[in-house]
Amino acid sequence: MFPHENPLPKPDIITTPVFETLLANVKADVLAYLEQNAPQDVNAVRETFNNEAEILTKITEAFAVILQSVTRRMNAQALQMFGMYATDTAMVDLIASQLGVTRLTLSSGDANAFPPVAPVMESNEALLTRYYLAAYALASTGTRSGYRFHAMTLGGRPTVRVESPTNNKVIVTYEFAEHEDAGKTKDAQARQVAPGTVDCYILSHEGDGMPDQHLIDVSQAYLQRDDIAQETDLLTVKTPTIPRWECEAVLYLRPGPDKEMVKLAAEKAAKEYALQQHRLGGSIEPSMLYSVLLQSTGAHRADLKKPVQPLRCSYSEAPYLESINITVSTENL
Structure with missing residues (x-):
């Protein structure tokens, strides 16, 4: 029902070709052009393309990189035309306006405060x-x-x-x-x-x-x-029912990363997951939280102490994260 939450796979037409394929196509197109306009130079240019030390070969490779970057940028711009992929704020506003929906102001802020408080807009x-x-x-x-x-x-x-x-x-x-x-x-x-x-x-x-x-x-x-x-x-x-839950976990790291930075990253990831699920009918899954903590920190394992069981809410309930307690430990192996 909400394509921006579960987008379809991106079609092949807006994927970026790999460098080797793009470079081969550029060389082939150059040789095809010379066949029509300067056939006497085709063999010499082909021989040059086969020599990595030649300046013309390096220029062609640089052109392929530039072309790849341009293609990637054009693909990113094309994706902004569709609600399921759009991330640019102005494009999201434009897409929503097609059905007369405008962005709401959650807090008006205070332009006269020092420093000024910016308004909080709908995400x-x-x-x-x-x-x-x-x-x-x-x-x-x-x-x-x-x-x-x-x-x-x-x-x-x-x-x-x-x-x-x-x-x-x-x-x-x-x-x-x-x-x-x-x-x-x-x-x-x-x-x-x-x-x-x-x-x-x-x-x-x-x-x-x-x-x-x-x-x-x-x-x-x-x-x-x-x-x-x-x-x-x-x-x-x-009014809904607000079931409260706590996040308590121990993360285990290899020697190297700063434990305080890892803890901050884990707390941020847990809060983002909690905010995403803080809706009517939301669900807190320990397996999902476990994955979120590992992917956001680079920890090689974790012990998730709370929640132990899934918290799956009905349409009249919304789960709310009450506290976070993350402990980071370094394992010397």
């Missing part, structure tokens, strides 16, 4: 998530994804007024108003718990994700608008 991952959800909310809510989009995009739907001031004349007005709580909802999940009854759980960006009563109230009011809610649904916005 590329979160914006792309709402972009892919937007297709389910083009008409109204009703689907799980539709409810999720509207709950995460407070104020995204304009107010529409239809007036007929005179006969044979109709005026439709779309009013796009700023919503003071836009960007406060990190995630949302809705489920039908009984015929005509829908519970919608929302997760906040603040703290452990538990939304305050104000955010619950404004979300309830917004989702109940007559141009958003389903007439057949009795919708209730609710």
Whole structure:
């Protein structure tokens, strides 16, 4: 459902050719050109290409490296055209705008502070998530994804007024108003718990994700608008359950790396994994955490003491990392 989280393999057309293949093609193209325009020089140039010490051969090799770099850069630019591969902030904004989705401001910052505090904007991952959800909310809510989009995009739907001031004349007005709580909802999940009854759980960006009563109230009011809610649904916005977990591990290194730097890298990797899974229906897998710690630090083994068992949450729960305790040990073998 979210291609940016599980992208398809990159097609061969946007892969970079290996140097040896590219160099052989350049030499072949040069010789083919000489066959048509200077056939008397073909044998001499071919002999030159076979001699690694010749300056023309070195220039050709340098050209192949330059061509390889240009191809790699063009491929990277081409990938930015697709939401599943896009990482450039401006391109993500452009892609999301195709469905009328704009980046939310999580915190306005303070330009008058010293030093100035920059505003905190919605991440590329979160914006792309709402972009892919937007297709389910083009008409109204009703689907799980539709409810999720509207709950995460407070104020995204304009107010529409239809007036007929005179006969044979109709005026439709779309009013796009700023919503003071836009960007406060990190995630949302809705489920039908009984015929005509829908519970919608929302997760906040603040703290452990538990939304305050104000955010619950404004979300309830917004989702109940007559141009958003389903007439057949009795919708209730609710607070989620926040299961807390701890990360405790011992990493073992070969002699050499600085233990403090390794510890900082491990803590950063654990926090990033926890933040990625801090969503409704998130899952904390010890095997995944074990892999994250090893790959981010270069440690050759680890003892993961907490968590011991997987923490797999339902749609009304979001796991929250409460503490990290990483110990780094050097093994002299």
